[in-house]
Amino acid sequence: xxxxxxxxxxxxxxxxxxxxxxxxxxxxxxxxxxxxxxxxxxxxxxxxxxxxxxxxxxxxxxxxxxxxxxxxxxxxxxxxxxxxxxxxxxxxxxxxxxxxxxxxxxxxxxxxxxxxxxxxxxxxxxxxxxxxxxxxxxxxxxxxxxxxxxxxxxxxxxxxxxxxxxxxxxxxxxxxxxxxxxxxxxxxxxxxxxxxxxxxxxxxxxxxxxxxxxxxxxxxxxxxxxxxxxxxxxxxxxxxxxxxxxxxxxxxxxxxxxxxxxxxxxxxxxxxxxxxxxxxxxxxxxxxxxxxxxxxxxxxxxxxxxxxxxxxxxxxxxxxxxxxxxxxxxxxxxxxxxxxxxxxxxxxxxxxxxxxxxxxxxxxxxxxxxxxxxxxxxxxxxxxxxxxxxxxxxxxxxxxxx
Ligand SMILES: Cc1cc2nc3c(=O)[nH]c(=O)nc-3n(C[C@H](O)[C@H](O)[C@H](O)COP(=O)(O)OP(=O)(O)OC[C@H]3O[C@@H](n4cnc5c(N)ncnc54)[C@H](O)[C@@H]3O)c2cc1C
Numbered sequence: 050x051x052x053x054x055x056x057x058x059x060x061x062x063x064x065x066x067x068x069x070x071x072x073x074x075x076x077x078x079x080x081x082x083x084x085x086x087x088x089x090x091x092x093x094x095x096x097x098x099x100x101x102x103x104x105x106x107x108x109x110x111x112x113x114x115x116x117x118x119x120x121x122x123x124x125x126x127x128x129x130x131x132x133x134x135x136x137x138x139x140x141x142x143x144x145x146x147x148x149x150x151x152x153x154x155x156x157x158x159x160x161x162x163x164x165x166x167x168x169x170x171x172x173x174x175x176x177x178x179x180x181x182x183x184x185x186x187x188x189x190x191x192x193x194x195x196x197x198x199x200x201x202x203x204x205x206x207x208x209x210x211x212x213x214x215x216x217x218x219x220x221x222x223x224x225x226x227x228x229x230x231x232x233x234x235x236x237x238x239x240x241x242x243x244x245x246x247x248x249x250x251x252x253x254x255x256x257x258x259x260x261x262x263x264x265x266x267x268x269x270x271x272x273x274x275x276x277x278x279x280x281x282x283x284x285x286x287x288x289x290x291x292x293x294x295x296x297x298x299x300x301x302x303x304x305x306x307x308x309x310x311x312x313x314x315x316x317x318x319x320x321x322x323x324x325x326x327x328x329x330x331x332x333x334x335x336x337x338x339x340x341x342x343x344x345x346x347x348x349x350x351x352x353x354x355x356x357x358x359x360x361x362x363x364x365x366x367x368x369x370x371x372x373x374x375x376x377x378x379x380x381x382x383x384x385x386x387x388x389x390x391x392x393x394x395x396x397x398x399x400x401x402x403x404x405x406x407x408x409x410x411x412x413x414x415x416x417x418x419x420x421x422x423x424x425x426x427x428x429x430x431x432x433x434x435x436x437x438x439x440x441x442x443x444x445x446x447x448x449x450x451x
Contacts, residue, residue, distance in 0.1 A: 054075060055200035055202070056080065057207045058206035063349070064159065064165070068165050069350065070356060075356070079172065079174065080174045080178050084173075085160055087155055089230075091264050091266065092154055092264055093150055094152070095417055096148040096150065097419060102165075106161050106162065108151050111158055111160070112154070114151065114152045114239075117240045119416045121399050123140065141403040142402075143409040144409075149417035178190055178192055179212075184323065188202070188324075201323070202324070205331075206349070214331075217324055221332065224271070224272040228268065228276075229266055229306050230277045230302065231267055233263070234265055235261065235298050237293065238260060242255065245287065246390055250273030252273075254283070256293065281301060307329055308334060311380045314332070327348040329341055331348060333345065335379060336379065338382075344375055354370075355370070381422035394444045397444060405432070407432035408438070411429060426445075
């Protein structure tokens, strides 16, 4: 019998799962009323994320900015009178490899993935799912326009506020989410990303350039005691301190990002009999960098492999693979996250980047997602930058066993 799947959500995870399944002849219905649309996001697509989807699309298929440098600034420590502009060279810039990172609008990137899925044979049902019932082999899906559908397999790819997760597992708690908020600044661009780590609340500010605007934002844990409006006003101040000028208008945005602790990751429920959670709906986001697109695509690949494998243990196979290939490294990130945003570390980072080429290389790979947390400590030690590397290791891992 033909494999049939209902995929709720056509962001990167849902569209990519739909592409892979439809290409192998499965009957795929992809539910999402939102396209074409922008999604609040930096839009940073790492080389490793592009590699996952390379059989269907390349960076040439949608407008991108190729990022040449990542600049780490410390404007809070400098004070406003010495305020740098990114163009004037303040902070520490690191050169990124040619294929490390592109930035795209999510309207363009997600639209290209969705088009690939539809070309492969997936059917887009442009309606919001509002009710789910049934069980493996016979799920019932009801849409907001009254449509009734059934499917043997159910894939929840519906993002951080996932309805599928809320219905079949449980919603993320506030302490499991970050608030990410800021502005799209239209009419200016660059080939540099700018990042500033902050300690209160722990998190960071960023500017990611798309072809015709900058996505400027801030993220911090949702239970840190600072609301979205206060965070956004910090972004306004930061825009002034960093010296971004020349934009024609700003457009505000806010959206949650799953940001789980080590303990949350260790007990993560991503799949049961017949249903699968992908990407943000599964909680698969790096809790330090907040990179999520790569994990969204990777989890889509694993779910498609499990479903196409046809085993009666497909949902266990998926959960096992997510645990070993994704979650184990994200647990390591979660463990050092608190130390990463301490003032001691962010000062050390900016000065180490100015002083040391080997440390710049490690950081460039961390930004590109090619440096795992598993080998980070070992790689820092191997730089032979004995003094700096040792201070890095001590500030990130002191008190932890590994
Ligand atoms: C401000 C911000 C900046 C970020 N920056 C980056 C970055 O630079 N790089 C990076 O890798 N990651 C970044 N992330 C994380 C990244 O955006 C997510 O990890 C990624 O979008 C997850 O993809 P997804 O397919 O799982 O979910 P989503 O992209 O959230 O897609 C979910 C889809 O489900 C649909 N949907 C929701 N509910 C329903 C329903 N009931 N019925 C039908 N459809 C539904 C929505 O319309 C949406 O299209 C950022 C996140 C934020 C908030």
